[in-house]
Amino acid sequence: MKLILPLAAYPYLIGMILLFTLYLVVDVWRYRRGAYELTPGQIRRRVAAAVLIEADLLLWLNVNNLMMGRPPQAQLLYMFAGVLLLLAPLFLAYREAVFVMRQEVLRRRDHLQDVTEKMRETASRGE
Secondary structure, eight states: OOOOOTTTTOOOOOOHHHHHHHHHHHHHHHHHOOSOOHHHHHHHHHHHHHHHHHHHHHHHHHHHHHHHTSHHHHHHHHHHHHHTTHHHHHHHHHHHHHHHHHHHHHHHHHHHHHHHHHHHHHHHHTT
C-alpha cells in the first residue's frame, strides 16, 4: 500500500504538536501569573486557536493509520476536513487582530484627548 503522508513528515508534525503544546502551556501560565494584560476573551481565543491547530495536526499525524485502504473519496474527504479545520484558527486570529487594533485606537484617542485638554489648560492660563 502507498502511504498518504510520507514518513518524513512525522517528525515535523510531532515537533509542531510539541511546539503548540508548549505555546499553550506558557501562554496560560503567564496569563494566570498576571504577566499578560490580556482580557479573558483574548486568552480564550488564543487557547481555542492552539487547540484547533493541535487537533488538526493530530488528524494529519493519523492519516495513514485511519485512511489506509479506504476509497479515494474517503481519503479526499478526510484531507478536506483537515484543511477546513484550519480556517477556524485563522478566523480567531483575525478577531484577535481586530480586537488589538481597536484597543490601540482607543488608547491613542484617549492620549490625544489628554494632550489636547492639557494644551487648552495651559493656553487658558496664558502660559
